[in-house]
Amino acid sequence: MRETKLSAHDIILPLFVSEKVERRRAITSLPGVFQLSVNEAVEEARHASELGLQALLLFGIPAAKDDRASAAFAEDGIVQQAVRAIKQRCPDLVVITDVCLCEYTSHGHCGVTKLDGEHFHVLNDETVELLAKTAISHATAGADLVAPSDMMDGRVGAIRQALDEHGFEETGIMSYAAKFASAFYGPFREAAESPPQYGDRQSYQMDSANAAEALREAALDVEEGADILMVKPALPYLDILWRVRKRFGKPTAVYHVSGEFAMVKAGAANGCFEERAAVLEIMTSLKRAGADLIVTYWAKELAQWTQE
Numbered sequence: 001m002r003e004t005k006l007s008a009h010d011i012i013l014p015l016f017v018s019e020k021v022e023r024r025r026a027i028t029s030l031p032g033v034f035q036l037s038v039n040e041a042v043e044e045a046r047h048a049s050e051l052g053l054q055a056l057l058l059f060g061i062p063a064a065k066d067d068r069a070s071a072a073f074a075e076d077g078i079v080q081q082a083v084r085a086i087k088q089r090c091p092d093l094v095v096i097t098d099v100c101l102c103e104y105t106s107h108g109h110c111g112v113t114k115l116d117g118e119h120f121h122v123l124n125d126e127t128v129e130l131l132a133k134t135a136i137s138h139a140t141a142g143a144d145l146v147a148p149s150d151m152m153d154g155r156v157g158a159i160r161q162a163l164d165e166h167g168f169e170e171t172g173i174m175s176y177a178a179k180f181a182s183a184f185y186g187p188f189r190e191a192a193e194s195p196p197q198y199g200d201r202q203s204y205q206m207d208s209a210n211a212a213e214a215l216r217e218a219a220l221d222v223e224e225g226a227d228i229l230m231v232k233p234a235l236p237y238l239d240i241l242w243r244v245r246k247r248f249g250k251p252t253a254v255y256h257v258s259g260e261f262a263m264v265k266a267g268a269a270n271g272c273f274e275e276r277a278a279v280l281e282i283m284t285s286l287k288r289a290g291a292d293l294i295v296t297y298w299a300k301e302l303a304q305w306t307q308e
């Protein structure tokens, strides 16, 4: 008997929906991953559901960006359109939406910024207000869970309160409780078209050396009402995943990120190892380390592999 079992039910498929493409556009640094139109995202959702997957995580790429991320909370924003279309066609699929501003800000930061000479500050409270607004617009469109990925202080509590006040008590929050500043996010920024135009995100993401801080951040999210805790990236942070799962006993997700994906693709393409064996070993290690849910770009393949 194997102690650890992977199942399609544990896997979340990330999708990039773009207002700028009519036909799927390949993301060169993420082989096999595409930016999709709304119609294609619906098709992809239908396919995922047929394969036995139960959940999607949606990222949006708007046609226009500004310094206050207006497209993030627009009623006819790209994510809002995609959620409505997917829920109409696949009502049983759990639709999770990324809630952050970096795909929607002209400067690529996760919040509203203030420039001060050569330095910049992210304005926490103004950002949190816009994140809550974004979460409500996603819930209004039909999202089952919202996933704040920004790492601002107090955003989970603010989103919970805003959702409740608008009658969305049933809408859950999957919070990026421990999101580390990482070298492995590169390909994602191409996919989501969100590289910071100045500065970096180290002021609001965590230092990879800090485990106790990660647990403190996760504790705050639990207090503020998070339903699912997320650790990101995956393999370099298995110890954090283990500790978060043990400490809080909450459903815990892990995001196997773009750079981790690209690394395995490159290794397999160079004949270093066989892709499927490597992927199954990695995903099993994430389960073993406590992941209830895994966000991965291999979601569709895994749905098939775990059935064979």
Ligand SMILES: [Zn+2]
Pocket (backbone or CB within 6 Å): 100, 101, 102, 103, 109, 110, 149, 150
């Ligand atoms: Zn962000």
